[in-house]
Amino acid sequence: MSLPTLQQLRYFVAIADSGSFGVAADEQFVSQPALSAQIKELERKLGVTLFERTNRGVLLTTHGDEVLKRARAVLREVVGLVEATKHDGKHLRGEIGLGVIPTLAPYVLPDVVRSFKNSHPDAELRIFEMTTNKLLDSLRRGEIDLGLLALPVFSDEFLTAPIAEDKFLLAMPTNHELASSKSPLKLEKLRGERVILLEEGHCLRDQVAQVCQLAFSEPSEIQATSMATLSQMVAAGMGVTLLPECAEKVEAGSGRGIVTRRFAGQSPSRTIGLIWRRSWPFAEMFNDIAEKIGKNNRFSQNVSS
Template identity: 40%
Template sequence: MAITNLPTLKQLRHLLALAEYGHFGRAAEASHVTQSTLSASIKELEQVLGAQLVDRTKRRVTVTPLGQTVVAKARVLLQEAEDLVETARANQAPLSGPLQLGVIPTIGPFLLPRVLPLLRRRHPDLKLYLTEDLTERLLEQLHAGKLDLALIALPYDMPGLEQAAVGEDPFSVALPEKHELAKLDRIDPDSLERGPLLLLRDGHCLREHALAACRLSNRGPGGGHVDAFQATSLYTLVQMVENGLGLTLLPKLALDAGILKGTHLVTRPIAGKSQARELALVWRRGSARREEFELMAGLLRQTLTGTKVEKAERP
């Protein structure tokens, strides 16, 4: 029986990097190899497959139509190879070895400093690598196998992913202490049009969650714009409100972390039923490390709510 010469996983990784960056130099840098090494790897892959996968010019690199097909299949093969490794690791101590965690910027700075000491104490062999980005890009990286799991806020459309609840994160109105609404014990959502209401820039899921919490659209109840300015972080929002530009909605997670410390702002709950976003840990469906991820969700839940989580024993 003839033995087929097969491409290596390293060659496939280099092809994926080249397809992503469209440039040998940048792809080599991302792959932590020299440009000549990556170029030679691509040529070897083309020789193994007996086909041209990329068109090379002085200014750019273009993946051929056949190359695009190979890229898609290579992505699946690499994911299955990683799943094989995860299956073998499942018999090791839970939450040990490298783990790539993505987290959105409206959660990471406020929850992770509280949970990381607990993780280090209970799982000293865990090597946790963090990536902070918007939800959409985190989920893209999760599906591409660049992340193992992600800590995000719901609701969010997540086909092909599993999730474990971490807990609720209620919203409150943050406003200057001398604002007329500060006299109220609770603020009705319809009153927020007196703002203006300042929110994060489009693309941040917290913007949509905050609007939904107050049953608002991108235009206020009276037809006016919800916000005349848009910020890129909760810290910027706080400074804008501090400077008298309007009101904002902040999650309890950020308030508990002291985001209003040093300001003259106060908070008031929103009238009506509890208005909150849901925090969740998500991962690819069918992952061999599901039990580990659920354990981590439990640790996050413990940190957020104070619920006791039993320590997992070594197998």
Template identity: 45%
Template sequence: MAVLPTLRQLRFLVAVIDERHFGRAAEVCLVGQSTLSAGILELEQLLGVRLFERTKRKVSPTPVGRELAERARTLLREAQDIVELARAAQAPMSGPLRLGVIPTIGPFLFPRVLPRLRSAFPELKLYLREEQTEPLLARLDAGELDAAVLALPYPSRGMETIDIGVDPFVVVCPPGHRLSRLSAVGHDDMAAEDLLLLEEGHCLRDHALAACALEGARRNVAFQGTSLYTLAQMVANGLGVTLLPQMALDAGILRGLDLVVRPLSGEAPFRRIGLVFRASSARKETFRRLARALEGFLEEAAQEKGKTFTAPARGARRSGAARLDS
């Protein structure tokens, strides 16, 4: 029987491909550089091919090294799934869980919900990573994250989704602005304004425009926010009006600012909030319980605001959006 590469050697290979540097790869793998270099050399001798072109200044993967690394990623993910399957069978709400979250949700949801999650699941160790949707999904696909809390819809191949609630959009403008004199703002009213949005790359930008039917609205392209906090400050400085999610308002994003909030007329527009994970993951029971806990928090928050909450239908890969009626 042929001698096969070890998972440790494959992990070394992937780390060097990612870091393009033996020293940094060794740090990622928590080993010394000599140990990592020896492991790569053993793998090359075992396979009979060169995996890297080495110079004093850089390390470049060979074509076969690059292809082998991609296959190694799949093997490493599946090996991790085996470990997670065993752990989940014993205690689904225990151990580490690497959870991604986007910047338009993380600062407004998790400071309020984390204490409750710690109380409900004391053996679960949550590690949060905040990043935009596309890189989070890439990390999720690569096995660097276990799940992610995202705003939907968003294309995500090979993933399953559990809806945990919805987040309505509202209009924010300065006092004395013509929109502040309206009890509810219509789409035509918004289309005539300088609309301040997040910069490209933030999914909330597209969700807000689509949900509020404002794809053709005039946009203040000269000023684009890097965060929701920046948008609020720009509105306070008279640069235009914006759309903010209710979640951010509830977390106090407008505290200390002299601004007016108005609902949009008609059916309340919203973005869906969902928990996304790999379809192949062995921790689906963990994700179901976590999603239900997050859904419960959003439901209670909505009731405190005097709104009617409609929970999404149970089950993974859920379709359709729940509603929060103002």
């Protein structure tokens, strides 16, 4: 009746961590007024002001500081409770939150879900699509339990297991000069090509940009907000791009106006993998999942971690 809600504590911690209502709202997938209201309510219940609001964000008050410590403790306990019950040592059960990055979700999810349901029939997958940064935050907060993303991730809060190497292919419009041959392409041939990238925030953008730098190709001014738009831009002749192999069937299928060509030798690629909180007991369970997904997957290649 008079206790704060867990959600209020979650919101409070998110705001305290980010120093901003707006950023926290984004992380929590709600609007900023929703946070304003909940924090106001929390402050009313406790009778203290938790944040000092400025026009550059917020600062914790002395009380806020104390409450933050305790709120973290509460949330830790709750995550612990959930972690202790959502598995039996070998299999997951109950509601399992899976976060997937947007450049992977549309292409590998069907296979992943099938494989997952197969080995964990008592679990109920709940899938969220978000960029790597948000995914790690959500994971940290216990809002999701598992992430599917591009490795490596440098943080000792988490453990990871590689699933597969996802090679990059050159994707170009049908009438492109490099489209005539099907043979493996030397990376240097990229030089001078205008490569369209995804917008900021996608890890794939950074990976592709890095390859481009190696090959002295110039990234295009234009940015795409999703892989789907990106491939349509390529088809429209606005430039070329590096397409992950897992997306090839969907984005460069016949009749889409796009031709792909593999790279010769050590092809550029990204490593797809699973990630979970280190605090989760029974890491083998996840290694198992990663292995099974790798085996069951049509885009599966040899893993070279």
